[in-house]
Amino acid sequence: MKDELNRLDQLSRRQFVARAAKTALGVSILPIGAATRTARAAGGGKAEHCIFFYMSGGMTHMDTFDPKPGAETGGQTKGASTGVAGVELAEFMPQLAKRFSDIAVVRSMTQKTGDHRGGSYWMRTSYEPRATIIHPSMGPWAQTHLGKMHDTLPDSVVIGGGGEHPGAGFFGPALAPLPIGDPDKGVQNARPYSGVSEDLFDKRLDLMNTFDDSFRRKFQTDEVKAYTQFYEETLKLMKSEDLETFDLTKEKDYDQKVQRYGNTRVGKGAMLAKRLVSSGVRFVEVVSGGWDMHNDLWNAIPQTGGQLDQALASLIDDLKAEGLFEKTLICVGTEFGRTPIINANGGRDHHPRAFSTMFAGGGISGGQVYGSTDDKGVAVKENPVEPKDFNATIAYALGLDLNKVVYSPSGRPFLVAGHTRDPKTDEIVTSGHPVMDLFS
């Protein structure tokens, strides 16, 4: 009666329990560790890094990347010419419109759920939220597939994220993206407390080591040793130049750059992301809110849209100037679009049926629009792209193997862009597919 095909051959019960036991004992791999890069899957794109702009709240497609000036649902938003006949961005994105030859816009995104958390979860993980597991987000997926990129820097960083980020999911805390709340402040507690001199700091460490000596000699368990190692690694990190990477004020021409990127969360987030990527961080997510425009949309969009436009345009310019543009994938995502019908309060509500995303750099062929919506912006007219396809596109650009199966500690199989079972072979295969038209 047991279905043999369903057996997880790759993972015996023995291994499964051993993994669980590891968790039970709190033994885990150090998050700071030497680079362990492995070869990338064949056929991948050119991106070594990714900067993912997450527009939290549901970015209105109607007033950013898919404007419908003149249509009854278009509202007050006018178009901005891209230089390509028949293609306009919204007037609030003038800088990107000028750089249209560098970007690719996807106008046919579609999504199943209209709630913020569910929608963001789908976008970041390719999976439906469940109460029994947390799926990993893209940064930790990339690290799992490709190994660690840099000896001392973390592989992924989330700037300005809230508490609801899936992070490393079932990969565990060791692979969790380093959270940075405020781009200006960098890593929390990275420097000695104000007024604590180097001399005093060292004296305190001496005291600590003396007081702790007999305990550490008595209990040489893995966990105690791991903590002692954390102290050593952290002290090394505090003295290393890597910390400067997170210090935005150390950026060359700081004031002038702030002017260009915008003295805003998203502007400074983009600045820090560029700094991190050029130092060897693989995946940076910049989270920026203010998009949940139920009321008075045209009061808010010039600012919110303008800030994104300014940050992206400056980032593209700088990456190009530093020769990193082709190696760095930029993408813009959000949980859903907003209703074409303008509501009683002058705003737009949640609209998962159709929305827009954007890609640039990292092997993306710019100057194109993929997919489209109908005249009103209500439904996808051609080439629908789901969140799993959006993630498959990122994964492909980074050179990840879309069909590589990774098991959760409870022995369940998962893939980077969602999974399904091939009806012919009964094998677990990817359910998300990269949008190949976007690549050159």
Added chain:
Amino acid sequence: MKNRTLNRCFLLVLAGGVSLAMSSLQAEPRTWTSSDGRTLEAEFSGTAGAGASAVVKLKLPDGSVIDYPVSKLSEQDKLFVKGNLPTDPAALAAEIDKLVLNKLKESYYGLKEELAALPQKADLTPAEKAKRQEEIAREMEMCVPNQMTNDNQFLRRIYLDVAGRIPTYDEAESFLNDRAPNKRAVLVDKLLESEGFVMRMYNYYSDLLRIREGITMMGNGNLKVDPYMEWVKQSIREDKPYDEMVRELLTAKGKIWEEPAVGYLVSDQGMRMCNLSNTFTIFMGTEITCAQCHDHPFEEVYQMDFYKMASFMGETETSARGGDMMMSGGSDYRAEVDRMNKVLKDAGKLRPNQNTDQNLGQWIGTHRTQVVDSGSNAVKLPHDYKYDDGEPLAPVKPDTYFGDKMDLSKYETPREAFADWVVSPGNPRFTINVVNRFWKIAFGLAQIEPVYNIPGHLDGQAQNYELLSFLEEMMKDLDYSVKDYFRVLYNTQAYQREAETLTPSLTQVDKGTYHFPGPILRRMSAEQIWDSLVALTTADPESVVRRGWDDYKAVMNVDFSSLKSADDILKWKQDWSQASKLVKYNGEVVSREDTVGGAQMFRASELRQPMSADHFLRMFGQSDKQLIENQFTTGSSPQVMALLNGEITNRVLTSPDAYLIKEIAYGKGSTRDNVDKIFLSVLSRYPTTQEKSMAQSGMRAKTDRDMNEQQKMQAEAMAIGNVIWALVNTREFMFIQ
């Protein structure tokens, strides 16, 4: 050995105490029946032992007395004796100790034999032999019971395990100076009755049940978690029998501010299948999630079993619609809401292009979140069901796949039948699950790991089957009193031994061959660290509790027809927003001066659930309350940086005004003992001579002759601050030995 004899004597005294009650039983000979049907004429003359090794003393017609195992009696005779079995914690603890020691011994000799036979093993290479030899030596070392803890070690551990934090200076002093021989048992009793125990167990339950602000998976910011939180805390406080508590969680219905226990089902709003998996994991230590999509790969759980079980909950809805909403706010709330929007608009209280008020819509949504029994079963087989015992999308009748079969006709809803099945004595996994989980709380490692995946056929796999079944019987005999169960565990010598200095191997954990020569050395949980830091800032860490939500109930149950004018509505809106968003402490909105990362220094169980992702508590592994037991105790650089450079060790604990310095070092006794007092506060022990002189030399270096008293004290206080900083950064502080 000596202790055990004492316990035995105690047992006899106890038996004497109940002899009156027993005399009526003793009078007549009666017929005794064994579980396999044999009979014997004898008089009842008492009991001995406890749990699985309990015996009944039977006086035969010839006058001789025999010991007969209670476990081998018929069910009826078991009931006859049950009232006379001891529930005295010392006696039960002694039984556990006996079982632990037996197992350690048995395991030791087993390993010794294996070692002797190793050279002759033909199927192993020399290298494999050498490796195994090393392992055996290590495992044999772990078969020798550790020394008993000294009072300092015991004090610190019992406070952390029972009250969730280290003892304060006063608490440590008072225990260490106590000369009473039974002071450990007395302390266990005291702590089990303390509010600290409620907070500590709340942290455990909230990780297990995933209790979070906004409650539902997607989080409803207007749904207040406080009623549910308080219900859990009160259940712990009053020691509600565990089986009763679980039953209430599974059967509650209504809205959270009316029936707080609905919080459990509402947590998985709209996710019936996940909720079922969670119920199995949490209350039966069984992982059946895989069977939702296909037959379980390792256990005998078929996909059909999953849907049959799910069907018990198939009539339960967590998102009410239409007539089920049982709205307050008047019979026609929608018309009322329209009217109120118009009143607000006419009064110019909405923005020019705004026509509806958001709060009114949110209020409706919040009322929808409740548990309702719909009367129609929503569970069907999945669209891709591929086994031959059912058609895709076919309805499924509720049925159990292990334990008792349930007669649905006896119940009003299938859900009630399910709840009874979960907690019934016929459910082989319910009690095992909880005794195994709670053992882990005390000893740092469960008898069966992982705790959420107890094998279906336990006797064959569990090394420690005797001890586990003893614990299972004991829990039943104790009528599922959580406090009594822990009281027994904490009174065992097994618990009171020193922590193990070796790490059990994964094989030992997997096979259950670590037999507890002592508890495992553990890193404190995030809450234990935080709460211990709280205990270093105040004499009474439990004085502030999150309490007070009556106003929430009032605003939720408002009758809208009473809100006539725009001012009425605005006032209600304000009250509603306050009542839903503000957290009250001791019934008030209060604040403490000391904050870390914006959070007040109150016990973790009273703060936001969970704290924001970048807070100290989360950094050290507080659960995000999204998944069952999602807390962690692994280390990271941000943790170390927080302790080296954060405000807690650099300001809150170490500024000259800090509680430890002002009230303890300079507020109690002689200032010459400052170092002693700091050590006792932070590590619950006194410094060694070397440690003390090192700490003091720091103070002397800071002061010189030319300083006046005030300056001297200031300089010394700073030096004491360095000692505190150093102590909080030790592994000795971070780990529970």
